[in-house]
Amino acid sequence: MKKEIKIITKNWGQINPLNIDEYISAGGYQALFKFIKEMNPETALEEIKISGLCGRGGAGFPTGMKLESVQKEKSAEKYFICNLDESEPGTYKDRAIADNDPHMLLEGVILASLIVGAKKAFIYINGNYRKQIEILERAVGQARKKVFIGSEILHSKYALDIEIFAGAGAYICGEETALINSIEGKRGEPRTRPPFPTQCGLFGQPTAVNNAETISNIPWIIAQGGAAYAKIGSKKSTGTKLFIVNGAVKNTGIVELSLGIKLKDLIEKHAGGIQKGKEFWFAQIGGSSGRLALKKDLDMKLEYDREAQIPLGSGAILMVDKTADIHELLLSWTSFFRRESCGKCVPCREGTFRLWEIAKRLQDGEVSERDVAAIQDILWTLNNTTFCPLGKFAATAFGDAIVNFKTEIYRLSR
Amino acid sequence: MKIKINNKNYKAEEGELIYDVCKRNKIKIPTLCSTPKIHEGLCRICVVENGGRLITSCNTKVSEGMEIMTESEKISKARRINLELLWADHAGKCVTCKKNRRCELQNLAEDQKIENFHFIPRKEEMTGKEELDLLKDNRSRVVVDEGNLAISRTTELCVECRRCINTCPTKEFGFNNRAGDVVVGTPYEKPLDCIFCGQCVKNCPTGAITDQNNLSKIIGQLDDLKKMAVALVDPAILETIIFEQPEIDSKEKLIGVLEAIGFEKVFDLEFGMELALQKMTEQIKNSGKNNLMLSHCPSFNLFIEKYYPQFKSNILDVDNPDELLAEFIKNQYASEQKINPADIVVISVSSCIAKKINKSQNLDYVITVRELGRIIWQKNINLKKSKNSDFGKELAVKDEKAKNITRTGGAAEIIAKKIRAKYIVADGVSQIKKVLGDLSKNRIETKIIECMICPGGCVKGGGQARKL
Numbered sequence A: 001m002k003k004e005i006k007i008i009t010k011n012w013g014q015i016n017p018l019n020i021d022e023y024i025s026a027g028g029y030q031a032l033f034k035f036i037k038e039m040n041p042e043t044a045l046e047e048i049k050i051s052g053l054c055g056r057g058g059a060g061f062p063t064g065m066k067l068e069s070v071q072k073e074k075s076a077e078k079y080f081i082c083n084l085d086e087s088e089p090g091t092y093k094d095r096a097i098a099d100n101d102p103h104m105l106l107e108g109v110i111l112a113s114l115i116v117g118a119k120k121a122f123i124y125i126n127g128n129y130r131k132q133i134e135i136l137e138r139a140v141g142q143a144r145k146k147v148f149i150g151s152e153i154l155h156s157k158y159a160l161d162i163e164i165f166a167g168a169g170a171y172i173c174g175e176e177t178a179l180i181n182s183i184e185g186k187r188g189e190p191r192t193r194p195p196f197p198t199q200c201g202l203f204g205q206p207t208a209v210n211n212a213e214t215i216s217n218i219p220w221i222i223a224q225g226g227a228a229y230a231k232i233g234s235k236k237s238t239g240t241k242l243f244i245v246n247g248a249v250k251n252t253g254i255v256e257l258s259l260g261i262k263l264k265d266l267i268e269k270h271a272g273g274i275q276k277g278k279e280f281w282f283a284q285i286g287g288s289s290g291r292l293a294l295k296k297d298l299d300m301k302l303e304y305d306r307e308a309q310i311p312l313g314s315g316a317i318l319m320v321d322k323t324a325d326i327h328e329l330l331l332s333w334t335s336f337f338r339r340e341s342c343g344k345c346v347p348c349r350e351g352t353f354r355l356w357e358i359a360k361r362l363q364d365g366e367v368s369e370r371d372v373a374a375i376q377d378i379l380w381t382l383n384n385t386t387f388c389p390l391g392k393f394a395a396t397a398f399g400d401a402i403v404n405f406k407t408e409i410y411r412l413s414r
Numbered sequence B: 001m002k003i004k005i006n007n008k009n010y011k012a013e014e015g016e017l018i019y020d021v022c023k024r025n026k027i028k029i030p031t032l033c034s035t036p037k038i039h040e041g042l043c044r045i046c047v048v049e050n051g052g053r054l055i056t057s058c059n060t061k062v063s064e065g066m067e068i069m070t071e072s073e074k075i076s077k078a079r080r081i082n083l084e085l086l087w088a089d090h091a092g093k094c095v096t097c098k099k100n101r102r103c104e105l106q107n108l109a110e111d112q113k114i115e116n117f118h119f120i121p122r123k124e125e126m127t128g129k130e131e132l133d134l135l136k137d138n139r140s141r142v143v144v145d146e147g148n149l150a151i152s153r154t155t156e157l158c159v160e161c162r163r164c165i166n167t168c169p170t171k172e173f174g175f176n177n178r179a180g181d182v183v184v185g186t187p188y189e190k191p192l193d194c195i196f197c198g199q200c201v202k203n204c205p206t207g208a209i210t211d212q213n214n215l216s217k218i219i220g221q222l223d224d225l226k227k228m229a230v231a232l233v234d235p236a237i238l239e240t241i242i243f244e245q246p247e248i249d250s251k252e253k254l255i256g257v258l259e260a261i262g263f264e265k266v267f268d269l270e271f272g273m274e275l276a277l278q279k280m281t282e283q284i285k286n287s288g289k290n291n292l293m294l295s296h297c298p299s300f301n302l303f304i305e306k307y308y309p310q311f312k313s314n315i316l317d318v319d320n321p322d323e324l325l326a327e328f329i330k331n332q333y334a335s336e337q338k339i340n341p342a343d344i345v346v347i348s349v350s351s352c353i354a355k356k357i358n359k360s361q362n363l364d365y366v367i368t369v370r371e372l373g374r375i376i377w378q379k380n381i382n383l384k385k386s387k388n389s390d391f392g393k394e395l396a397v398k399d400e401k402a403k404n405i406t407r408t409g410g411a412a413e414i415i416a417k418k419i420r421a422k423y424i425v426a427d428g429v430s431q432i433k434k435v436l437g438d439l440s441k442n443r444i445e446t447k448i449i450e451c452m453i454c455p456g457g458c459v460k461g462g463g464q465a466r467k468l
Helices: A020-025 A030-038 A041-051 A063-071 A093-100 A102-116 A130-145 A176-183 A212-224 A226-231 A263-270 A326-340 A346-364 A369-385 A389-404 A406-412 B018-024 B073-087 B104-111 B128-140 B163-167 B199-203 B215-223 B251-260 B270-286 B298-307 B309-314 B321-337 B369-379 B400-406 B410-419 B429-440
Strands: A079-084 A120-125 A161-166 A207-211 A240-247 A253-258 A280-285 A291-293 A316-321 B002-005 B008-011 B047-050 B053-056 B067-069 B151-154 B174-176 B183-185 B209-211 B228-233 B265-268 B344-350 B365-368 B423-427 B448-452
Touching: A020 A102, A020 A130, A030 A102, A030 A212, A041 A063, A041 A102, A041 A212, A041 A226, A063 A102, A063 A207, A079 A102, A079 A176, A079 A212, A093 A102, A093 A130, A093 A212, A093 A240, A102 A120, A102 A130, A102 A161, A102 A207, A102 A212, A120 A130, A120 A176, A130 A161, A176 A207, A207 A212, A212 A226, A212 A240, A240 A263, A253 A263, A263 A280, A263 A316, A291 A389, A326 A346, A326 A389, A326 A406, A346 A369, A346 A389, A346 B073, A369 A389, A369 B073, A389 A406, B002 B018, B047 B073, B053 B073, B073 B104, B163 B199, B199 B209, B209 B369, B215 B344, B215 B365, B215 B369, B228 B251, B228 B321, B251 B265, B265 B270, B270 B321, B270 B400, B270 B410, B298 B309, B298 B429, B298 B448, B309 B429, B321 B344, B365 B369, B400 B410, B410 B423, B410 B448, B423 B429, B429 B448
Parallel strands: A079 A120, A079 A207, A120 A161, A240 A316, B002 B067, B228 B265, B228 B344, B344 B365, B423 B448
Antiparallel strands: A240 A253, A280 A291, A280 A316, B002 B008, B047 B053, B047 B067, B151 B209, B174 B183
């Protein structure tokens, strides 16, 4: 087996994350030096576009395209936001980045901000990540001392200020427009699109919002070139990805692998296989909002592909074995969305609530014919009429489970 | 540009909303959450189909080559499910609701032919534990606020359409909590303490925000033969009563109906307005001060008291027309007609909800157009058969123009003409804020300032019925 290329995790465990000098001696901030000396925002953007990097938060939108649309906006004031509001259940990759290599993230934020022309960047972090807020704040202080951040970055014409903004831990604030509302001091609710944040975002100015893992790739791309990055991974999606493997496997945790790896290989080669005495049932790909991969889907490639049946999402993979109680799972999914819906639109607010009630009844075996029809109706309206994608997410796993495990789910029912 | 709606070609302007194009061409699309200015698109009932995809018509702009369908199986399915979801914890509460039969949610359910609610188990299907849970759940989330004299709120009947949030000029309301626990409320659920302009009451589609009143007591007074009930009719309601009661299409008919429900006398409020104008003119004439503010908008008086107390002394000390007329009736009129003032009940039928807040000595009750509609309904009057009538001739006005006081700028214009003074008019809270801001910075030097909280004046007042 050929050695896996490490981009994001290369320093993990090797350096002291609280010390900027160790990061620099490990080759850190070289990309920033290179950018200041040899490049300009346009050429740097070109590298990112060549690299084929796409968003790691879940949607998989090409990062180059997003940064470009902000870069070409002619506004004196622009913002860059790093989305670290990680609240998908079972996803903790961004937290690990902040824990193990905050300066890589910071370098990425600085580079991305300079590329789009933002003078102010925010790192929007989940408020429950108290320790990581502390780490990042310390990192920003250290970088400021080294003039990596400030009014004259490395004594050049570039200027940037970074602010750590702690949200209150709402799931919906990971959606970019809701995140922007949150920073503006409004209720964390998605906005109507268009206008897109790239044209009219934070405080009405062009704003790029990118996931923390996406941004952490940028220093490597700038330093090594986009073409080198494009060689990693599969044809459809390039680069590496942090996969978070949970559930009934031997080795749970985060593993960085090239995109395009087969689910089967991930389980067998990198997660040590299914735990002894247990039998694989299905895997949920992409956190609570992810779809279910059954035995027949084990050959699927884990990559960002618009046409994929099962999208990769945030990269969280939950292995479920046959001992798991499907009713518990249904209840856990629905109670998550019933709690985390923002309450703005009717189908999501009321639909997730009723779905949760039905899940409770499913567990008690008190489901009637009416409920069976109601499930179909609610899932349909969540899929088709909600304001933002959260509604669809709420229906994904539940819908898959209903289709695939009908007998198990209605086993207890009258 | 050209767009296709239901396979027919229509012209549309750039940047126009689909809903507006449809409305202009008399294509009906049901909506719930949209207000004239703000379209949030959160009720998901105005959905239409564009190339097979469901989009909201109220906040999607038209674009070249759109092919819109406003009715299809998919659309009615979406509307049905979303309405049913709204109804799920609303069903069965209609009979005790003040808005019964005047409720937009009821109308929508009727339009969409919803006959059954699928999302809550029937009582016989529920276990005892569940029933208790449901009851607890519903109860724990309800906030009732009846701490003031004008507006009564209960979140039990709220469907979270956010119309009140979007129409409130002073931003009193907001969403509290999240997801299924969301309630519309004031910060920290403090009792409502606003300027009581009533726009939220007017725009509420259900019975969540209603007029605070004691209708049974008022009806008791009307029925009491010993009491002489006098109605004061605000000119501002003459044109809008038709939205509440389509059968009442003229002034004469309205007066006839008022007499039929038990009012012995019906007077035109214009007489009171004339009194108020005279008093205000006198005070302005005798005052050496500049920048005097007219006091006939009770909401504005509250607005100054709460947000700009430094200008409190600029407001004229004249009661509103209703109170002045009530005073006149209980004193002069009563002694002329040899009636014991204690036997007279003066009820003002008004377009203003803030008048309920004023502590008045002579005016007994203020009822809004909506409450009048409810009294008519409760008394079971046959509107078709009720005869026409006219205002009491005893209190006739000399100056026909006095009723202009109900529109913004009317009063200031009349007074300024009489005493030849300069004046400034502000219409709606945003304009008022601007004028008062200028005033704070001494940028304004005039004699009379007239401000009306409801944009357009009393005709668009908070006590009116909403035009559907």
